[in-house]
Amino acid sequence: MPVNESITDSITQTNTKVLGDTPASAMGNLFMSSSQALGTSAYGGANDQQQAQIVMQAATVQAVNSMMAIGAAVIGRASEEILEKG
Template identity: 65%
Template sequence: MPVNEQITDSVTQVNTKVVGETPAMAMGNLLMARSQALSYNAHNAISAQQQAQITMQAATVQGVNALSTVGLMALVKQNNKK
């Protein structure tokens, strides 16, 4: 059964187009995945910095409270001696 040459040409061109676009599609997918991974890394770094800042601030408050307590206890001792 003979096949029309236009149909054969059309199928061949579509197959060639798909094969030709494959590297570009693969590279696009790779670049998208890489950019998403980098953005997640940046987000995680910012979150870690924020959490570290909160921890450092809490440690500073505890240190100031401890120093205030030591000073207060010294005053109480002096008052008790009188």
């Protein structure tokens, strides 16, 4: 049974279009996944910096508190020695 040439021509054109669109679709998918990965990475880096800043601030506060406590302890000890001798 012969098939009309316009039908076979139409199917051939459709197949050619699908094959022609495949590389563009593949690149689009690659770009989208790469963009998602880079965006997530940038978010993670900013979040890590924020958390590190909080830790550094807490460490600074603890260091200052330690220095202030040492000064008070030295003054207290010196006062105690003065009172004992006096």
